[in-house]
Amino acid sequence: MSASESNSSSTTCSSTMIVVTDLAEPPPTLESTTTNSTYLLSSSSSSPPPELDLPLSWPPDGKLSLDWIHNLIACFDWSSKNLPPSELPSVLPVNVFDSLVLVASKMLHKEPNCLSIDPFRSNSDSGADSVETVVVVGDVHGQLHDLLFLLRDAGYPSDNRIFIFNGDYVDRGAWGLETFVLLLAWKVFLPHNIYLLRGNHESKYCTSVYGFEKEVLTKYGDKGKHAYRKCLGCFEGLPLASIIAGCVYTAHGGLFRSIPVTPSKRPKGKKNRRIVVNPDVRCLSLGSFEELSTARRSVLDPPWEGPNLIPGDVLWSDPSMTPGLSPNKERGIGLWWGPDCTEEFLKSHQLKLIIRSHEGPDAREKRDGFAGMEEGYSIDHVVESGKLITLFSAPDYPQFQATEKRYNNKGAYVVLQPPDFGTPIFHSFEAVTPRPKANAFYDYEDVIDSDEELDLASMVTA
Numbered sequence: 001m002s003a004s005e006s007n008s009s010s011t012t013c014s015s016t017m018i019v020v021t022d023l024a025e026p027p028p029t030l031e032s033t034t035t036n037s038t039y040l041l042s043s044s045s046s047s048p049p050p051e052l053d054l055p056l057s058w059p060p061d062g063k064l065s066l067d068w069i070h071n072l073i074a075c076f077d078w079s080s081k082n083l084p085p086s087e088l089p090s091v092l093p094v095n096v097f098d099s100l101v102l103v104a105s106k107m108l109h110k111e112p113n114c115l116s117i118d119p120f121r122s123n124s125d126s127g128a129d130s131v132e133t134v135v136v137v138g139d140v141h142g143q144l145h146d147l148l149f150l151l152r153d154a155g156y157p158s159d160n161r162i163f164i165f166n167g168d169y170v171d172r173g174a175w176g177l178e179t180f181v182l183l184l185a186w187k188v189f190l191p192h193n194i195y196l197l198r199g200n201h202e203s204k205y206c207t208s209v210y211g212f213e214k215e216v217l218t219k220y221g222d223k224g225k226h227a228y229r230k231c232l233g234c235f236e237g238l239p240l241a242s243i244i245a246g247c248v249y250t251a252h253g254g255l256f257r258s259i260p261v262t263p264s265k266r267p268k269g270k271k272n273r274r275i276v277v278n279p280d281v282r283c284l285s286l287g288s289f290e291e292l293s294t295a296r297r298s299v300l301d302p303p304w305e306g307p308n309l310i311p312g313d314v315l316w317s318d319p320s321m322t323p324g325l326s327p328n329k330e331r332g333i334g335l336w337w338g339p340d341c342t343e344e345f346l347k348s349h350q351l352k353l354i355i356r357s358h359e360g361p362d363a364r365e366k367r368d369g370f371a372g373m374e375e376g377y378s379i380d381h382v383v384e385s386g387k388l389i390t391l392f393s394a395p396d397y398p399q400f401q402a403t404e405k406r407y408n409n410k411g412a413y414v415v416l417q418p419p420d421f422g423t424p425i426f427h428s429f430e431a432v433t434p435r436p437k438a439n440a441f442y443d444y445e446d447v448i449d450s451d452e453e454l455d456l457a458s459m460v461t462a
């Protein structure tokens with residue numbers, strides 16, 4: 001079945017949103033004359049609008065409020081347009097960053113590898129069941145202003161709206177730190193109404209190649225290494241996948257293998273018995289949720305070899321049009337899985353839908369048989385038990401590109417609603433314009449286009 005065939009039979013609704021630029025106008029600006037900066041600065045720009053409460057401070061009782069979050073949004077929106085990156089500590093002092101990351105990190109590390117999200121909640125006041133809307137979001141990649149638009153458009157997280165983010169908050173875009181901090185703040189404020197899954201870019205390897213490490217070092221200066229380490233610690237705590245209302249599986253990359261552990265052939269008593277993984281790829285089979293739940297996700301970089309392969313599969317895999325499971329040779333880590341595997345996975349777990357992310361317009365340009373990412377999503381497999389979709393939420397991606405020609409892709413998010421939650425409603429949206437000027441934190445002219453061709457040797461697997 002081709003992707004174009006599957007597209008026609010699947011969507012229930014698709015709406016295109018109109019771009020709304022921010023209402024809060026920054027102060028009048030002039031081009032800065034400094035040679036190494038493209039930031040817009042003027043004599044008045046260093047004084048923020050009076051309605052902003054900054055620098056941010058940590059509430060004495062440690063409890064964040066909706067006002068605190070809205071002020072954080074307004075401060076980041078203003079600073080991203082008016083301050084050079086090295087001035088971020090004047091908005092978010094490192095001690096406030098520390099407090100937020102500490103609380104969020106503790107929360108995230110306690111969550112299971114695969115979250116079970118139940119949108120049917122009993123309302124203790126009325127005794128009635130309240131049913132909630134679920135919003136699923138794909139890759140964001142540091143495009144803060146597009147995320148702010150998405151949150152306004154979909155409606156903020158609240159008691160009756162749960163958000164699930166599929167990872168890749170950082171790298172490539174210029175505001176990965178602000179993006180990640182904002183999502184952590186929502187998590188701390190409403191821990192049961194926003195869930196943050198890990199993407200392959202929430203790793204030491206990716207952030208050292210695609211800009212986030214340099215971004216944090218630039219923004220926090222002599223405290224940069226400290227702040228970057230705190231971010232990595234938080235990344236290690238991010239859960240890997242979710243099941244929504246018992247019928248929708250979401251993860252950044254997708255499906256994962258079974259890890260058959262077998263004792264070695266020469267057991268020399270219990271102590272010396274070595275556990276080896278069967279390396280025969282002909283034996284690849286889909287893993288169970290029990291295996292997913294016992295994988296060790298607290299690693300700086302998911303390993304591509306050894307016994308702990310499930311995190312790498314969930315974060316790095318891609319669907320294929322070829323049946324079966326095979327090693328993902330394009331990426332060097334993770335799997336390719338065919339429509340038959342999608343069917344097996346859905347059927348055996350009584351699921352209706354898989355929502356994964358991980359492939360933007362650049363990756364899709366090279367993938368025969370798959371739809372592009374012009375609308376921010378694609379329907380990849382349509383099988384008897386349900387569907388597999390790819391969701392990408394960074395419009396006009398990537399922010400920095402060496403060529404004149406841009407993809408001009410829309411971003412999208414998915415809304416799932418009662419009673420069954422299994423039918424995705426797609427909302428596509430265009431990039432916020434104009435995007436504030438910024439310099440890239442990586443060499444986007446030389447760095448490889450997509451995440452394939454990894455330099456595996458430099459990954460941290462300890």
Ligand SMILES: [Mn+2]
Pocket residue numbers: 139168199200201252357358359
């Ligand atoms: Mn990815």
